[in-house]
Amino acid sequence: MGSLAQKSVLMICGDYMEDFEAIVPFQVLQAFGIRVDCVSPGKKSGDRCLTAVHDYMGYELYTELPGHNFILNKSFEDVKPESYDALIIPGGRFTELISVDNKVLNIVRKFDEAGKPIAATCHSQLVLVSAGIVEGKKCTAFPSLKHVIKLAGGVWLDPEPITSCFCDGNIISALGWPAHAEYLNILFHSMGVKIAADQKKSVLFLCGDYVEDYEINVPFQAMGGLGCKVVAASPNKKKGDKCVTAIHDDEGAQICSEKQGHNFIVTTDWEEVCVEDYDCLVIPGGRSPEFLVMDDKVVSLVKIFAEKNKVIGAIGQGKLLLAAAGLLEGKNCASSYAMKAIVKVAGGVLMESAESVTHGNLLTATGWPALPHFISDLASLLGFTVI
Template sequence: MSWEKVGDICRTAVHQLSGHQTYSESRGHNFTLNATFDDIEASKYDGLVIPGGRAPEYLSMNESVIHLVSKFSDSVKPIASICHGQLILAAAGVVKARRCTAYPAVKPALVAAGAHWVEPETMSACVTDGNLVTAATYEGHPEFIRLFVKVLGGTITGSDRKILFICGDYMEDYEVMVPFQSLQALECQVDAVCPKKVPGDTCPTAIHDFEGDQTYSEKPGHDFTVTANFEEVDPLTYDALVIPGGRAPEYLALDEKVLALVKHFMEEGKPVASICHGQQILSAAGVLKGRQCTAYPAVKLNVVLAGATWLEPDPIHRCFTDGNLVTGAAWPGHPEFISQLMSLLGIQVSF
């Protein structure tokens, strides 16, 4: 097998249960590799994460992959595997007599490999057995990440925070899913609201990527579930606000109730984190005057006309904090975006 190298792209898939007998699949984000497989030495890493999807079907047949997983297992280093990733664990022979779960269709392989199968009561189910953390699907990411941090020896402090997300149809998939689930993993209470929608309703999301055109391409993303009622939101009960990007902000910026909500958080000096096109809402709310911020480059006009000092996002993952305001340009900046919001909230993960 010819391994891809640093800077190469792995295509991802969007898997959803949509009322059919199995999940649907569509094209996801393009994921950029930052290391080359042949250069990896297990001894230099503290833990291993195995994503799911369809890749494990062929990776489980690759001797180099199996050898690497076995090294982590033999060293009793933390291993976290999700969904179909457990096919690789089964092939590596590391689940014998171990309690684990997975996407239900993986059950026969795990049972045949000698695992103690734990039926996932929901698709967010996770199981820990010693150094091994397994989960059923991406719906379980908050607990999956939290358990992995714990197995790595980490401790989360300052997490008694309540955070609100303003959502809308065709917000960017990563820009809502990643911060939302990350903050849940940090043990925060996180609510998502959308005008004219109630808990249990969904917002379709969009996947924005650069694929050789002059601007980003768009593909359908996951459906994101609203968790609270927009009309009943009391901003006094929340410690911070997050505004995802995508296409939703251009019409949410026309909603006076959305703008009033944003103004409250800014006037009260509560942390506000906005990414990509989310700054269209901040601009419309009139809260950027005299502030320093960045955004997706095409939103620069909105930011400058709103009286802010523009900070060039170069490289695109750059994020900035100005007082209570964190701004980012696009989803590649999530590590900085979430880290800077954590600092404002006083949340720490220590090892």
């Protein structure tokens, strides 16, 4: 992909910010060469923020579960608002704290005075209210903030469907992470970034229960944000069914921990999948490949994509399906420790220092930390260019 290294974004973070609402813009913008500086009041570069998974688990209100650890890459005290092209504030409970932080509010006001894009999701619109910049602006948020937006003089827009994202002047607003595809598209446009392909592309994602949370959602939303048709299928699930996801994170043990993540919604019936309808197949990792590889029809589908010379991308343990389909023989591969033995026995060539490796139409990545590289490489294979 071309580089937009001259573009930069500031993200204001904090403990118990919503996991997806931080990582999706952080990794996707980096994939296209946009620097994202992540800061939090009272914290320095290298400090971590705890994140929260917000999703509906069968109760009247969303459930909060512990998410990934998020590492800050800049100290709050070093922030110079004039150095950035846009501001992102994820949702989550931390927004209650920063909504009364005068240093944060001054930063928000400076972005607004300069007319630079300010993107808010879920509950972070509370910060915009506190900064006094929503009066007369059309915006949305998590519905519990409807009356707050109106009391502040804003014009409330119902988030219907929940994947909707709105832009009024420099204010970009969405209900939350389900709107990320449209959110990313609007954010790119607002920053003057154009990413185009010669024709609309279609991408199929294979998933199952305990697919890695980031590895399914970040590329799914990224490709949707580029205007691709993105479809998710699981062999024993119907359209609208849920896959439970797994959060795999380094928490100081010998191997990563596992926690329950967001629900991921299957978007088509397995019987409706036709290889000819797609330009690309993506196989995320997590533990779902262990289940998928035991299903002959899934392995056969992967083989057909290869026979048709389609682009195939596998992240983390997703390479298990490539091995079963006989696609790794002689191919350069990126792999973490978890898949090295399997890549070797399948005849693959390990590229030890690489996070993401392209070999012909085959793309492999070590795991979710490599997603910016994986998304960039995937977009290039599909013919996207930065304008």
